[in-house]
Amino acid sequence: MAAWVEGRVAGKRQWTNALYSLQVSAPEVTFTAGQFARLALPAPPGAKEPMIGRPYSFVNPPHIAPHEFYFIVLADGPLSPRLAALDSGDPVWLLPRANGFFSISEVAEAESLWCISTGTGIGPFLSMLRTEEPWEKFGRVVLVHSVRYAVELTYRDEIAGIGRAHSGAFAYVPIVSREPTPDALAGRIPAAIEDGRLEARTGISLTPENAHAMLCGNPAMVEDVQKMLNARGMRRHRRKEPGHITLETYW
Numbered sequence: 001m002a003a004w005v006e007g008r009v010a011g012k013r014q015w016t017n018a019l020y021s022l023q024v025s026a027p028e029v030t031f032t033a034g035q036f037a038r039l040a041l042p043a044p045p046g047a048k049e050p051m052i053g054r055p056y057s058f059v060n061p062p063h064i065a066p067h068e069f070y071f072i073v074l075a076d077g078p079l080s081p082r083l084a085a086l087d088s089g090d091p092v093w094l095l096p097r098a099n100g101f102f103s104i105s106e107v108a109e110a111e112s113l114w115c116i117s118t119g120t121g122i123g124p125f126l127s128m129l130r131t132e133e134p135w136e137k138f139g140r141v142v143l144v145h146s147v148r149y150a151v152e153l154t155y156r157d158e159i160a161g162i163g164r165a166h167s168g169a170f171a172y173v174p175i176v177s178r179e180p181t182p183d184a185l186a187g188r189i190p191a192a193i194e195d196g197r198l199e200a201r202t203g204i205s206l207t208p209e210n211a212h213a214m215l216c217g218n219p220a221m222v223e224d225v226q227k228m229l230n231a232r233g234m235r236r237h238r239r240k241e242p243g244h245i246t247l248e249t250y251w
């Protein structure tokens, strides 16, 4: 059995009926921005494994404690409703080691970095963009956050803080698919790439010559955007074969 570290809930924020952030104090768990933890709670009696754990991306940058996780409650999910029911002071378990290669040090050099997310997939970008690394490596950074309803455009204060810290180098593009929303693009990310609205909005091109794209969240978005970028000549980045696209799917 993996040796779990016992952390403690240090705070909780409810954004909508289904979207929560949990702050967890577990100083012995360290990570690189963009990586994910494994959060766990004791499994119900009779379960095969003693703990039920799932991966969750760190939202806080590594130099800021406590850890923070941003998640959606899936009504029939075995873990997420239980995480949402936790309160300050409750125990929650983590694996001691963070995992994943979805981080700035793993991506290729380029003029611009495009951080493209759906829903809770914005989490790792909020961590990475609050470190110095992306700003030393890229001239411009675009954060795209696509959601269904405007109320799901979360973490606006943190995003505004990133904008203030890096004005001129940062562009934030919210996209809302199911209701007209002032200042947000309508529809979905693949369409906004295909018809040029994303590049027009930011004035930054999304091409193999200029950009590296990191995609995170819904696997359908990741697949569709990847196809679209492939058609532009951008290809998947690998350590041994540098490219232009890095991805993380949440299911």
Ligand SMILES: Cc1cc2nc3c(=O)[nH]c(=O)nc-3n(C[C@H](O)[C@H](O)[C@H](O)COP(=O)(O)OP(=O)(O)OC[C@H]3O[C@@H](n4cnc5c(N)ncnc54)[C@H](O)[C@@H]3O)c2cc1C
Binding pocket: 036, 054, 055, 056, 057, 058, 069, 070, 071, 072, 074, 076, 077, 078, 079, 080, 081, 119, 120, 121, 123, 248, 249, 250, 251
């Ligand atoms: C590398 C990695 C990092 C992840 N980081 C996060 C994170 O930061 N925040 C987060 O909310 N989830 C994240 N997930 C998903 C998370 O691990 C769980 O799957 C999710 O919270 C549901 O857990 P559950 O036990 O309640 O239900 P599960 O039985 O695990 O999931 C039920 C179904 O819900 C759907 N689903 C899973 N995750 C999501 C999601 N985020 N949004 C919409 N539908 C989903 C899938 O269809 C899945 O089969 C991550 C997954 C991976 C692989």
